[in-house]
Every structure is written in C-alpha cells, then in structure tokens.
Amino acid sequence: MSRTPRIEPYEGPAGGWGSVKSLVRHAHQGERLLSSPALLSKQNKPHGFACVSCAWAKPANPHPAEFCENGAKATFWELDRGRVAPAFFEEHTATELKTWDDHGLEAAGRLTHPMRFDHARDRWVPVDWDEAFAEIGRELSLIRAEDPKKVVFYASGRASLETSYMYQLFARLYGNNNLPDSSNMCHETTSVALPESIGQPVGSVRLEDFDQADAFFFFGQNVGSNSPRMLHPLQQASRRGAEILTFNPLRERGLERFTNPQEPIQMVTGGETRISSEYYQVKAGGDIAAIAGLCKAVFALDAAAMARGEPRVIDPAFIESETSGFEEFAGFIAGLAWDEIERESGLGRAALEKAAATYAKAKRVIGVYGMGLTQHKHGVSSVQMLVNLLLLRGNIGRPGAGICPVRGHSNVQGQRTVGISEKPELVPLDLLGELYGFEPPREHGLTTVDACKAILDGEVTGFIGLGGNFLRAVPEHGPMEAGWPKLRLTVQVATKLNRGHLFNGEVAYLLPCLGRIEIDAQATGPQVVTVEDSTGNMHASRGRVAPASPHLLSEAAIVAAIARATLPEVTTVPWTDWVADYGLVRDAIERTYPEIFADFNARMDTPGGFPRPLPARDREWRTESGKANFLLPKAMSASFQESADPDELRxxxxxxxxxxxxxxxxxxxxxxxxxxxxxxxxxxxxxxxxMGLSDGAEVTLETSVDDGVERRLPGLRVVAYDIPKGCCGAYYPEANVLIPLWQYAEQSKVPAAKSVPVRVRAGT
Incomplete structure (x- = not known):
C-alpha cells in the first residue's frame, strides 16, 4: 500500500484526544469498534486478562479503563478479524512475501492452521497437527543423538508462566540450557548489574512506592510509547509536587506533558499535566558521565553542609551499615574532572549541579530506567552507576524509594523467574533433577547473541521459537537471513505471520497458537494463565473471546506435544495432565520455587497481583559481600570508543x-x-x-566499522530533530541491519543498539 509521508511537529500532549482517535481508528481497522468497550473493560482487571503488550504494574484498585492506547492496539491486533489460512499461502510465495513490510505481513491477520514449508513450491502448505508433531519429534531426536546442544529453545516475552516452565523443563530434559529469550535483547543487563549491586535480578520498587516518592530520576525510557499506563501514577506524583527529572537524548512527549483521557474536565478544557520538571538531553552513551556528575555535585553539597555544621547530604549511617565499596567510589568521583564529565555526558556542570540539588532535597527517590541504559557496551556500568547514586542517600530499602527497571514484553520478567535462562546458576537444577528424575545439564547455554553466532558458524542446526520475531529482533539482519536456511529444523509458534517465518530451515513448521485473550478450553474446562509484571507481582489472566480458528492449540499444548514426541522415554513429567489442568503446572512451579510461589493457585487472583520476595526492599543484600555494593564503572562513556571523525555519529x-x-x-x-x-x-x-545535507534529503546510513561486512540502510529521509549533536535516530527493527553482532554490552551481551557508530552518505 502506498503512503504519502507527512512530517510536521506535533504540539499536543501525550494522551488526550490524539490517543482517543488512535484507539477508535485501530478498533475500526480491526473491526472491533462495537465490541471493544466491553472487551477493554476487562483488560488488566482482576478476573480479566493481562495486556499482551507491556509489563507495567496492574493496580489493585484499577481505573475504569486500565489500558493505554498501545495496550488497546495490542488487543485489537491480536483479535484481528483477518485470517491467514492455507488459501493465503497458495496465493503468495515466500519470495513474494519477503517484499512486504513488517506491518503488511502481520496485518494480513491471524494464522489458522499448522503449516509445513514446501521448499520446492516456495510456500507454506497445511499439515495435520499429529503429523507435524511426529516429524518435529523425529528431527529433534536425530539432532539430540548427535549433540543436544545443537538446538536453541528461544522464547519471546509473551508466553505465560505455565508455558514457560514447561518449555524450560523440556529444553533441559532434551539436554541443554540454550534458552535465550527477548530479555537477552533488552534487560539482561539489569539481570547482570543488579545482583552485583543489590543482590537481586529485578527492581526493588512496588507500585505503591510511586505514591510516596518525592522525586523520580528517569534515564533512557520513553513512557509515552512503551509503558503509557505509568503516566497515571506520574501524573499524580506531579500534582502533589514530586520532582520528575528526565535524562534522555530525545525529548519524549510522554515525559513532558500528559492529558488524561479518563479525566473529562481535562479532556474538555484541553488541560495538561506537566510530567518532567527538568529535562536533560544527555548524549547517547553519556549516562555514566551524567550520573557521575550528579554524584560529584552531591559530594560537594555534602562537604559544604559539613563545613556549615548542617546535617549531612549523604546518609553515612546507611552507607556504614548497609554498603561496601564507598571509599573507593568516593575516591573515584573525586578524581573526575568536570570537563571530562561535560564532554562525555553532553551536559553542562550547572545543569548537573541543579539536578543534584533536587536529588539532595528529596527524602525518597526512585530511579527509573529503560533500554537507554541497558543497550550500550557499558550498560552494566550504567545501571550500577544509577544504583550508586541511590545508595548515597539510602534510597534503596525504604518506602517511596528504589530502583525501577521498566521491562518491555508482558511476561519477560516472569519467564526468567520460572527458568527461561541460559545461566544454570540461576535455576534450581538440583531440585528439577530430583522432581523429574534426570540429571540436568550444567553447562552455560547460548544467549541470543551466542545463538546467532552459532547459527552463522553452523554449530546450531535446530531452532524452536516460542513466539516472537527472532530474525527481525536480532542484529546483523543480512548475514542472519542468509544463514538461516542452512538450519536443518526451524519451528515457529506464532499467532501472526512475520518476516522471520519467510526464512526456513530444511524442515520447517509454522504452528499457530491461541492468543492470551482467547478462551483456552482444555479437558478440565477453560484455563487460567499467569504473568509477572515489572514490579514483581504475579497476576492471573483469563481468555475472553472465542479462538480465531478451531485449529489453534494453546502454547502449553504445543510445547507438551513436541516434548512427548521428542522424549517418549520420559515418564516422570505428566505432560498430558498438565495440559488438561494448568493448575497442576502451577503446583509444579510452586514445588520448584517455593519462596516465590507459595500458595500459587490460591493467590493468583489477588487484586494487584501477589508479590514475589524482593530482599533488597528489606535491606537484605544477597551479594557476596552481604551488603549493597558501590561499584566503579568500566569507562566514563557507555558507548564504544568515540571517533575523532566528526562525521561519525552515534x-x-x-x-x-x-x-x-x-x-x-x-x-x-x-x-x-x-x-x-x-x-x-x-x-x-x-x-x-x-554535513552539507538538507531537511528532507535522501541518505544512506552505513555502519562505521571495518570488519569486512557491509552494513547499509538506504532510502532514509533526513528529518531535522531536537537530538544532541553527534547523535542520530532511526527506527527499530529496520535499523538493526546496521548493528554488528559483536557490538553488545559487556557481561550481559545485550546488543548495543543505543549507540551504533554510523556515517551518513548522501543518496542511495
């Protein structure tokens, strides 16, 4: 479909009538205009369904409409009236479909039948479920006989806790820990950084802390597009006088101002709520330096207070009793020069000192961050520096304060909680072995980056994808798409068609599954699934609409069927019983993780979710030192080495x-x-x-590295925008073609997608 681009400044707020119009438009496109009010009234509500979009917290006392614009879009998208049935694939070859864009592929509608790829015809063709499972089982068994580590079990962040637990158990029974998931591409940095700093892999903040905080420091997060429901507690915080300081390269509208669509007076009068009280446009990769500047200014304020005989600015009692490494950290900050801080952060000393003064006055501070911190070479250091700032004034382990990573996919945090991890030390392997009578594999599995490299090197020959769009989400699009057909087996479990389904191994299956919003009827009746939100609370979710096709199976049923076909000798896992009654899976999860999931079935409908333990909230530091740790950054820039060439941009x-x-x-x-x-x-x-360009000119982006691989993205239109000098922005996943596979965060291996060295070339 041809489109006429229109680019002009948007002057309105986040939310408001723009959000309402967008919701109505998408409801109409999905032919859900009449049914949408009743359906959306159940979204993120007790005994309703959990949004399939972001993982933001679901309050115990929800708003009448506890959904956002993007959450509604996700619901309409999943319940699309369009159907991608066998006739669709008779009309379209894979080669033709590769010319479609990402939107067009998914907009075709819901998948309806299990399909097998016919290479001779370049088409997906229908197949019987039993036949599909039998052949997948045979292929997996053959690979396992050769080497079980040659199969990757990937999971996107949408699968339920129940399915995720079954999936990780299947992978380990198969013989490996190759369980990368979408966390490897975003918040794995958090899962590495926080255990070293505070002894837990998730944040320390609950939703109720937002009601008590005096200040919020945001880093690298776009609330207006990625987690809009967070705007409700931020709006209330702003109205009661809390300071909200944002450090982002781009001025994101959701962190500037908001009109609440659920407030009639504000909608009618055109009123707006100011969100950020101060906005600092840090350059890409400059967060470590910016936070170091805040810390340096806080130390200066503390010294001045001591000189005047006034109360300390830092919290020496907390630091002495609860932390380790403070003296080394204080010495490091003292040794930093302001000119280095300003150069690396892109911010002036006066601005950072002003922000530090706000921090020093606030009794309770929450540090909020997203992938703007995690997706850099030194992303781990970026997160740990934010923790350092919070520790200076005891802002972890008390109400209204803490560290708050904002996760993306609706259950990406929960999947890690129940064992979707390539790190065996994070999973109770001994207990799994005892429960199911096998010796679990102990070797580290493949991360997403490792899996890509292993596929390109021919070390992996089988790929199972539990949801997601792996080939589009990963870096290095060109080599990955070229290398993918060399795989022996590819199996994709999905609700809709995406570009990753057009590149297939020698034996390839596309298995359509139920969406979370659809009624999941099994032998014991309609089933309930559960998810974990960003703040560590577990929620039940119930399907509300009829399935898109009678030929769909649930994700849990698909995983169980593949496991039975692959491992017929395993009799210790009641796969069939689990599919009949997901409550039995929850019992198994409780036995495996009793500290987190005690009384799982009884508590899953708790309004607001039931909380997992967060030891750091009680100042229980499960670190090697037994304390919260001040940790020194690896470098002052989170990005890769900056070039002396002014035409190289981040x-x-x-x-x-x-x-x-x-x-x-x-x-x-x-x-x-x-x-x-x-x-x-x-x-x-x-x-x-x-650079001698003009607004509207056509250009090509090229990756500025010399490793023998050409990475280009042509056909881009220049848009003059309020972005720091030396930086540029382009859309994901299209721009992933420019990210080298080896450019990732040290320790976590998260692709460093927020500071890719590029050059702009005129024309194509």
Missing part, C-alpha cells in the same frame, strides 16, 4: 508510537510528527548543515 534505534517491539501497528509516530513512513533518520540541525 545511532540510537527507536520505537514509534505506533509499534511495540517488532510489531508495527501502523505508520503514525504521532508524538514525533512522522506519518506515512518509517524510513527516516533524525538528525540535529547543526549536523545536517555541517
């Missing part, structure tokens, strides 16, 4: 207001004023002039 990959992860709902990035296209590059006006 590329930040971005999501639009009309997408969630790789799912593109449409072509209206309302908050950035970009409509009808995603092929743009956002550039600072001074950089445009310096």
């Amino acid at each position: 590329l930040i990959t971005l999501r639009s207001n009309d997408q969630f992860n790789t799912t593109v709902y449409g072509y209206r990035d309302r908050f950035r004023g970009i409509e009808g296209t995603r092929m743009v590059v956002l550039l600072n006006a001074e950089d445009i002039a310096r």
Whole structure:
C-alpha cells in the first residue's frame, strides 16, 4: 500500500484526544469498534486478562479503563478479524512475501492452521497437527543423538508462566540450557548489574512506592510509547509536587506533558499535566558521565553542609551499615574532572549541579530506567552507576524509594523467574533433577547473541521459537537471513505471520497458537494463565473471546506435544495432565520455587497481583559481600570508543508510537510528527548543515566499522530533530541491519543498539 509521508511537529500532549482517535481508528481497522468497550473493560482487571503488550504494574484498585492506547492496539491486533489460512499461502510465495513490510505481513491477520514449508513450491502448505508433531519429534531426536546442544529453545516475552516452565523443563530434559529469550535483547543487563549491586535480578520498587516518592530520576525510557499506563501514577506524583527529572537524548512527549483521557474536565478544557520538571538531553552513551556528575555535585553539597555544621547530604549511617565499596567510589568521583564529565555526558556542570540539588532535597527517590541504559557496551556500568547514586542517600530499602527497571514484553520478567535462562546458576537444577528424575545439564547455554553466532558458524542446526520475531529482533539482519536456511529444523509458534517465518530451515513448521485473550478450553474446562509484571507481582489472566480458528492449540499444548514426541522415554513429567489442568503446572512451579510461589493457585487472583520476595526492599543484600555494593564503572562513556571523525555519529534505534517491539501497528509516530513512513533518520540541525545535507534529503546510513561486512540502510529521509549533536535516530527493527553482532554490552551481551557508530552518505 502506498503512503504519502507527512512530517510536521506535533504540539499536543501525550494522551488526550490524539490517543482517543488512535484507539477508535485501530478498533475500526480491526473491526472491533462495537465490541471493544466491553472487551477493554476487562483488560488488566482482576478476573480479566493481562495486556499482551507491556509489563507495567496492574493496580489493585484499577481505573475504569486500565489500558493505554498501545495496550488497546495490542488487543485489537491480536483479535484481528483477518485470517491467514492455507488459501493465503497458495496465493503468495515466500519470495513474494519477503517484499512486504513488517506491518503488511502481520496485518494480513491471524494464522489458522499448522503449516509445513514446501521448499520446492516456495510456500507454506497445511499439515495435520499429529503429523507435524511426529516429524518435529523425529528431527529433534536425530539432532539430540548427535549433540543436544545443537538446538536453541528461544522464547519471546509473551508466553505465560505455565508455558514457560514447561518449555524450560523440556529444553533441559532434551539436554541443554540454550534458552535465550527477548530479555537477552533488552534487560539482561539489569539481570547482570543488579545482583552485583543489590543482590537481586529485578527492581526493588512496588507500585505503591510511586505514591510516596518525592522525586523520580528517569534515564533512557520513553513512557509515552512503551509503558503509557505509568503516566497515571506520574501524573499524580506531579500534582502533589514530586520532582520528575528526565535524562534522555530525545525529548519524549510522554515525559513532558500528559492529558488524561479518563479525566473529562481535562479532556474538555484541553488541560495538561506537566510530567518532567527538568529535562536533560544527555548524549547517547553519556549516562555514566551524567550520573557521575550528579554524584560529584552531591559530594560537594555534602562537604559544604559539613563545613556549615548542617546535617549531612549523604546518609553515612546507611552507607556504614548497609554498603561496601564507598571509599573507593568516593575516591573515584573525586578524581573526575568536570570537563571530562561535560564532554562525555553532553551536559553542562550547572545543569548537573541543579539536578543534584533536587536529588539532595528529596527524602525518597526512585530511579527509573529503560533500554537507554541497558543497550550500550557499558550498560552494566550504567545501571550500577544509577544504583550508586541511590545508595548515597539510602534510597534503596525504604518506602517511596528504589530502583525501577521498566521491562518491555508482558511476561519477560516472569519467564526468567520460572527458568527461561541460559545461566544454570540461576535455576534450581538440583531440585528439577530430583522432581523429574534426570540429571540436568550444567553447562552455560547460548544467549541470543551466542545463538546467532552459532547459527552463522553452523554449530546450531535446530531452532524452536516460542513466539516472537527472532530474525527481525536480532542484529546483523543480512548475514542472519542468509544463514538461516542452512538450519536443518526451524519451528515457529506464532499467532501472526512475520518476516522471520519467510526464512526456513530444511524442515520447517509454522504452528499457530491461541492468543492470551482467547478462551483456552482444555479437558478440565477453560484455563487460567499467569504473568509477572515489572514490579514483581504475579497476576492471573483469563481468555475472553472465542479462538480465531478451531485449529489453534494453546502454547502449553504445543510445547507438551513436541516434548512427548521428542522424549517418549520420559515418564516422570505428566505432560498430558498438565495440559488438561494448568493448575497442576502451577503446583509444579510452586514445588520448584517455593519462596516465590507459595500458595500459587490460591493467590493468583489477588487484586494487584501477589508479590514475589524482593530482599533488597528489606535491606537484605544477597551479594557476596552481604551488603549493597558501590561499584566503579568500566569507562566514563557507555558507548564504544568515540571517533575523532566528526562525521561519525552515534545511532540510537527507536520505537514509534505506533509499534511495540517488532510489531508495527501502523505508520503514525504521532508524538514525533512522522506519518506515512518509517524510513527516516533524525538528525540535529547543526549536523545536517555541517554535513552539507538538507531537511528532507535522501541518505544512506552505513555502519562505521571495518570488519569486512557491509552494513547499509538506504532510502532514509533526513528529518531535522531536537537530538544532541553527534547523535542520530532511526527506527527499530529496520535499523538493526546496521548493528554488528559483536557490538553488545559487556557481561550481559545485550546488543548495543543505543549507540551504533554510523556515517551518513548522501543518496542511495
């Protein structure tokens, strides 16, 4: 479908009538206009269904409409009336479909039948479920006989706790820990950084802390597009006088101002709520330096207070009793020069001192961050520096304060909690072995980056994808798409068609599953699934609508059937019983993780969810030192080495207001004023002039590394934008073609998608 691009500044707030119009438009496109009010009234509610979009917390006392614009889009997208049945694939070859864009592929509708790829015909063809499971089982068995480590079990962040537990058990019974998931591409940095700092792999904040905080420090997070329901507690915080300070390269509208669609007076009068009281446009990769500047200014304020005989600014009692490494950290900060801090952060000393003064006055501070911290070479250090800042004033382990990573996919945190992890030390392997009578594998499995490399090197020959769009989400699109057909077996479990389904191994299956919003009827009746939100609370979710096709199976049923076909000799796992009654799976999860899931079935309908233990909230530090640790950063820039060439820019990959992860709902990035296209590059006006370009010019982005691989993204339109000099922005996943596979966060191996070295070339 041809589109006429329209690019003009958007002056409105987040939310407001723009959000309402967007919701109505998407409901109409999905033919859900009449049924949507009743359906959406159950979203994120007790005894309703958990949103399939973001993982933001679900309150015990929900709003009448406990959904956001993007959450509604996700619901309409899953319940699309369109159908991708066998007749569709008779009309379209894979080669033709590769010419479609991401939006067009998913907009075709819901998958309806299990399919097998016919290479001779270049088409997906229908297959019987039993036949599919039998052949998948045979292929997996053959690979296992050769080497069980040659299969990857990937999971996106949407599968339920029940399915995720079954999936990780299947992988380990198969013989490996190759369980990468979408966390490997975003918040694995958090899972590495926080255990070293505070002794737990997740944040320390609950939703109720937002009601008590005096200040919020945001880093690298776009609340308006990625977790809009968070705007409700932020709006209330702003109204009661809490300070909200944001450190982002781009000025994101959701962190500037908000009109609440659920407040009639504000909607009618055009009123707005200021969200950020101060906004600091740190350059890409400059967060470590910015936080170091805040710490340096806090130390200066503390010294001045001591000189005047006034109360300390830092919390020496907390630091002495609860932390380790303070003296080394204080010495490190003292040794930093302001000119280095300003150069690396892109912020002036006066601005950082002003922000530090706000921090020093606040009694309770929450540090909130997203992938703007995690997706850098030194992302682990970025997260740990934010923890250091919070520790200076005892802002972890008390109400209204703490560290708050904002997760993306709706159950990505929960999947890790129940064992979807390539790290055997994070999983109770001894207990799993005891419960199911086998010796679990002990070797580290493959991360997402490792899996990509192993596929390219021919070390992996089988890939099972439990949801997601792996080939589009990973870096190195060109080599990965070229290397994918060399796999022997590829199996994709999905609700909709995506580009990853057009590149297939020698034996390939596309298995359509129920969506979370659909009624999951099994032998004992309709089933309940559960998810974990960003704040560590577990929620039940119940399907509300009829399945898109009578030929669909649940994710749990698909996993169990593949496991039975592959491992017929395993009699210790009641796969069939588990599929008949998911409550039995929850019992198994409780036996495996009793500290987290005690009384799981009894508590799953707790309003607001039941909380997992967060030891750091009680100042129980499960670190090697037994205390919270001040940790020194590996470098002052989180990015890769900055080039002396002024024409080398740091590329930040971005999501639009009309997408969630790789799912593109449409072509209206309302908050950035970009409509009808995603092929743009956002550039600072001074950089445009310096490079002899013009607003609207057609350019190509090229990765500025010399490793023998050509990485280019042509056909981009230059858009003058308020972005720091030396930085540029382009949409994900299109811009992933520019990210080298080896460019990832040290320790966590998260692709460093927020500071890719690139050059801009005129034309194509």
